[in-house]
Amino acid sequence: MPDHTLPPGATIGILGGGQLGRMTALAAANLGYRCHIFCQSADEPAAQVAAQTTLAAFTDSDAISAFAQAVDVATLEFENVPIVTLERIAGITPVYPAPSVQAVAQNRLKEKTFANELGIATAPFRAVSSAADLRSAIAEIGTPSVLKTVRMGYDGKGQVAIRTDTDPEVAWAESGAGPDTGGGILEGFVDFDCEISVIVARGTDGDSEAYFPVENRHANHILDETIAPADVSATTIKRANEIAIGLAEGLDVVGLLAIEMFVTSSGEVLVNEIAPRPHNSGHWTMDACRTGQFEQLVRAICGLPLGDASRRCDAVMKNLIGDAVDSWADYLADPRARLHLYGKSETRPGRKMGHVNFLGRPLRD
Ligand code: AMP
Numbered sequence: 277m278p279d280h281t282l283p284p285g286a287t288i289g290i291l292g293g294g295q296l297g298r299m300t301a302l303a304a305a306n307l308g309y310r311c312h313i314f315c316q317s318a319d320e321p322a323a324q325v326a327a328q329t330t331l332a333a334f335t336d337s338d339a340i341s342a343f344a345q346a347v348d349v350a351t352l353e354f355e356n357v358p359i360v361t362l363e364r365i366a367g368i369t370p371v372y373p374a375p376s377v378q379a380v381a382q383n384r385l386k387e388k389t390f391a392n393e394l395g396i397a398t399a400p401f402r403a404v405s406s407a408a409d410l411r412s413a414i415a416e417i418g419t420p421s422v423l424k425t426v427r428m429g430y431d432g433k434g435q436v437a438i439r440t441d442t443d444p445e446v447a448w449a450e451s452g453a454g455p456d457t458g459g460g461i462l463e464g465f466v467d468f469d470c471e472i473s474v475i476v477a478r479g480t481d482g483d484s485e486a487y488f489p490v491e492n493r494h495a496n497h498i499l500d501e502t503i504a505p506a507d508v509s510a511t512t513i514k515r516a517n518e519i520a521i522g523l524a525e526g527l528d529v530v531g532l533l534a535i536e537m538f539v540t541s542s543g544e545v546l547v548n549e550i551a552p553r554p555h556n557s558g559h560w561t562m563d564a565c566r567t568g569q570f571e572q573l574v575r576a577i578c579g580l581p582l583g584d585a586s587r588r589c590d591a592v593m594k595n596l597i598g599d600a601v602d603s604w605a606d607y608l609a610d611p612r613a614r615l616h617l618y619g620k621s622e623t624r625p626g627r628k629m630g631h632v633n634f635l636g637r638p639l640r641d
Pocket residue numbers: 399422429430431432433463464465466467471494497536548549
């Protein structure tokens with residue numbers, strides 16, 4: 277067994293208590309690991325299935341240090357853990373993906389700049405720090421365009437569409453961009469044919485395995501369905517994979533990196549966003565691939581060999597958002613469906629309550 281291998285029985289620390297942490301903890305348990313979840317309440321989805329929990333704020337440095345001492349390796353399931361918190365943990369125990377990766381992924385300006393420096397295309401963009409700045413950025417980038425916060429945005433939150441008749445003062449105020457969000461970023465609007473994503477796993481030895489590109493369809497800015505595989509050209513698949521591996525290697529990721537991309541009608545592939553963690557668009561892999569994304573994360577951060585990421589069958593993943601979860605019994609009765617519920621006690625509109633993987637016929641090897 278190589279030196280950097282953490283054998284089963286070791287404890288994995290997970291920052292964040294949501295469904296991604298829950299499914300990571302379940303996959304870890306299958307391989308004989310224990311999970312210690314750092315979150316805010318004992319009722320959170322991951323805390324419900326973990327061996328241990330620390331209930332504290334990410335800014336509580338004593339709680340963070342004690343957590344770091346209690347675990348053998350740490351990872352995160354939540355985008356916005358402060359970098360100082362991650363660095364404090366990294367001073368005590370390994371954190372994968374590293375704080376330097378998180379610092380790029382938490383900042384839309386840094387992630388787009390990083391991609392462009394590797395020769396990977398994105399929408400054109402400009403940093404914006406005031407309404408006056410926005411006015412000149414609109415003159416440069418043109419309309420339609422999208423104003424986003426540099427940090428802390430997800431599922432379309434903190435985004436404002438900019439049209440020819442938009443008043444920059446109003447749009448700036450509406451976006452909520454300011455010193456707390458690292459300012460704003462104006463992006464040219466991409467008239468895409470479809471949105472795809474690739475998830476790459478990369479081990480401590482630099483080995484990587486990518487899942488097949490999938491298509492993501494959104495409703496109200498939230499992922500609604502993932503179609504695996506994406507119905508795009510062989511050239512697009514090749515380019516999407518090159519981009520994903522290029523970013524994972526460029527950032528020196530250990531763990532998972534999800535890359536969301538736009539495919540234009542001319543076949544150009546542009547990176548929209550990266551996430552160094554398990555991703556909603558990878559939930560299909562749990563039932564349709566030889567190794568699912570959560571097990572792959574556990575393997576990567578524990579120094580185990582990566583699993584085979586290939587597809588056993590095609591699949592469609594459907595998110596159960598808000599009261600869509602009430603149909604759970606129908607999915608249980610459907611032989612093609614695999615149901616995953618997150619244990620959330622309260623159903624709210626827009627809240628991800630679970631997902632269903634609809635599986636196609638087994639593929640031939
Ligand atoms: P994001 O928070 O950056 O992932 O954006 C959420 C969704 O808004 C994306 O999945 C796209 O559907 C849409 N979107 C974001 N940025 C752009 C853009 N520059 N052009 C067109 N659509 C966008």
